[in-house]
Amino acid sequence: MSELVRLTQARFTKDPIFHKLKHQTSKTNFKSIFTNPINFSISHKETWAIIGNSQKTEFLKILSGSEFAQPATSRLYPASRANPQFSVELLRFVNNGSWGHGAHDSSGGFTHLSSRYEFFKDLEVDEKVDKFIADINYNSNHVFNAEKVQRLIEGLNLKGLEDKFITTLSNGQFRRARIAKALYRDAGLLLIDDPFLGLDPIATETVSKVLKEVARSESIPTTLGIGLRVQDTVPDWVEKVAIVDESGVAFQGPKYTLEKKLKELKDKHDEEQALLERRINEKLQLHLPETSNTGDKIIEMKGIDIKYRGVPALKNLHWEVKDGEKWHVRGRNGSGKTTLLSLITLDHPQSWNKKISVYGVQRATGKTNYFDTNKFIGFTSPELHAIFPKKLTVFQTISTGYIVGSYIPPSADQLSSEQVEKINNYLHIVELDHLKDSKFGEISVSNQKLVLLLRSLINDPKILILDESLSGMTDEDILKGKSLINQWNKGCVLVIGHVDHEVPKCDKYILMNDAKDGIYDIGDA
Numbered sequence: 001m002s003e004l005v006r007l008t009q010a011r012f013t014k015d016p017i018f019h020k021l022k023h024q025t026s027k028t029n030f031k032s033i034f035t036n037p038i039n040f041s042i043s044h045k046e047t048w049a050i051i052g053n054s055q056k057t058e059f060l061k062i063l064s065g066s067e068f069a070q071p072a073t074s075r076l077y078p079a080s081r082a083n084p085q086f087s088v089e090l091l092r093f094v095n096n097g098s099w100g101h102g103a104h105d106s107s108g109g110f111t112h113l114s115s116r117y118e119f120f121k122d123l124e125v126d127e128k129v130d131k132f133i134a135d136i137n138y139n140s141n142h143v144f145n146a147e148k149v150q151r152l153i154e155g156l157n158l159k160g161l162e163d164k165f166i167t168t169l170s171n172g173q174f175r176r177a178r179i180a181k182a183l184y185r186d187a188g189l190l191l192i193d194d195p196f197l198g199l200d201p202i203a204t205e206t207v208s209k210v211l212k213e214v215a216r217s218e219s220i221p222t223t224l225g226i227g228l229r230v231q232d233t234v235p236d237w238v239e240k241v242a243i244v245d246e247s248g249v250a251f252q253g254p255k256y257t258l259e260k261k262l263k264e265l266k267d268k269h270d271e272e273q274a275l276l277e278r279r280i281n282e283k284l285q286l287h288l289p290e291t292s293n294t295g296d297k298i299i300e301m302k303g304i305d306i307k308y309r310g311v312p313a314l315k316n317l318h319w320e321v322k323d324g325e326k327w328h329v330r331g332r333n334g335s336g337k338t339t340l341l342s343l344i345t346l347d348h349p350q351s352w353n354k355k356i357s358v359y360g361v362q363r364a365t366g367k368t369n370y371f372d373t374n375k376f377i378g379f380t381s382p383e384l385h386a387i388f389p390k391k392l393t394v395f396q397t398i399s400t401g402y403i404v405g406s407y408i409p410p411s412a413d414q415l416s417s418e419q420v421e422k423i424n425n426y427l428h429i430v431e432l433d434h435l436k437d438s439k440f441g442e443i444s445v446s447n448q449k450l451v452l453l454l455r456s457l458i459n460d461p462k463i464l465i466l467d468e469s470l471s472g473m474t475d476e477d478i479l480k481g482k483s484l485i486n487q488w489n490k491g492c493v494l495v496i497g498h499v500d501h502e503v504p505k506c507d508k509y510i511l512m513n514d515a516k517d518g519i520y521d522i523g524d525a
């Protein structure tokens with residue numbers, strides 16, 4: 001079997017300076033990503049799962065050619081000798097700036113859903129789904145293979161969406177479109193980190209089936225590797241597993257030989273989780289003051305209808321949310337969950353609707369405005385994560401939660417000593433004190449999401465909106481986030497999440513699967 005990538009006693013660094021000093025020995029200040037040298041290879045049509053926490057992403061990056069190998073020849077792509085067209089691609093859904101729809105990066109001005117709902121579409125940057133998959137606008141060398149695009153659209157259940165602008169897709173739809181685009185290119189080796197992230201259970205099966213076909217088909221040249229977290233189920237079509245930790249590749253081999261090891265890891269992981277939970281809860285009890293919920297009506301929607309180009313997304317929605325309630329907003333990808341929540345945050349162009357009231361104040365009556373409403377609201381979402389300025393420190397990032405509608409942090413003299421103390425307390429509770437002065441863009445993606453969660457609640461919002469806030473995080477960070485929200489006792493909380501494990505305890509749910517037909521299943525969770 002021909003080897004696609006081979007690592008031999010390979011060490012890696014992010015430090016470009018070291019790379020330039022070719023004659024340095026390893027005794028110099030070599031900042032190695034992993035403590036041990038790595039021996040590993042992937043051959044044509046093997047199927048690999050790379051399992052671990054944030055280290056699995058580092059390893060996938062290394063396999064895709066990022067980071068600096070030492071010595072340079074310790075990482076080789078033998079397949080490229082035989083085939084100069086051979087390419088390796090890494091697809092990530094959570095990374096610095098491209099989780100969501102690749103919205104505008106900004107430090108103010110745009111809201112997190114600007115690119116989705118802005119009225120005029122810029123045809124230079126936005127495109128229809130089929131063109132996006134075939135990369136037509138950006139890659140003039142690509143021939144538009146309509147049959148292949150159609151096959152991918154059907155396989156990935158994107159039928160009916162071909163004619164939409166890519167920025168108007170829901171998160172789950174967009175992720176499937178990105179997978180289609182990656183598969184369209186027929187890379188020699190395609191690495192996908194967290195391929196099932198943010199997908200509902202049906203979409204997860206759909207994607208897994210397509211990947212299985214690619215993995216098994218000899219007529220498709222692509223070899224597949226996927227990145228999974230320790231807690232994830234390894235799909236049946238994966239044959240080989242590498243378990244990655246700080247040391248490097250700790251174990252590797254056929255999946256069946258490592259099943260016992262994986263189970264041990266999961267058990268150990270569960271024990272550590274139990275200890276962590278106890279620790280966090282003790283700290284929370286010290287820092288979170290008792291408050292009593294009033295049960296007052298906070299949000300009221302009376303017969304909301306939302307249509308996109310005449311196609312209903314929400315029909316005749318009646319919904320009430322009271323102080324003290326925690327809601328799980330459920331439903332398949334594309335069922336209207338983000339649309340619903342964006343009406344509350346005023347990001348949706350149709351938010352100024354008299355049928356929506358917050359604290360009894362009707363919208364569109366001139367009695368409220370964007371800033372007054374958003375003073376009550378804290379939120380995190382994949383779109384916010386994608387556009388959040390990466391250069392702020394962790395402390396500054398959280399401090400922007402005190403300001404409505406801006407990502408410019410308040411200066412030191414604009415923050416009271418209580419506000420500073422509160423940020424420090426929360427960082428302490430989730431055990432991220434040591435990252436306080438680190439740049440947001442330089443900490444792990446999982447930690448970034450946890451920091452954005454702290455930002456969302458720092459100003460004690462009456463409405464806390466958590467749109468896929470804990471998805472794709474390490475289990476440790478999920479537990480920290482969940483513990484915080486489980487104990488949270490101010491106002492109401494609205495949570496979107498597809499994986500139960502990533503959803504804090506809720507007492508109510510609204511199921512949106514048939515929202516476009518005006519049918520909602522609302523009940524006690």
Ligand SMILES: Nc1ncnc2c1ncn2[C@@H]1O[C@H](COP(=O)(O)OP(=O)(O)OP(=O)(O)O)[C@@H](O)[C@H]1O
Nearest residue numbers: 116168169170171172308333334335336337338339
């Ligand atoms: N600006 C828009 N223009 C046209 N269609 C849109 C727009 N925004 C959303 N839609 C469509 O409305 C439907 C609901 O989208 P929404 O993002 O609310 O779903 P969701 O339930 O949050 O999905 P996911 O779980 O994938 O995030 C989808 O079919 C989506 O393509």
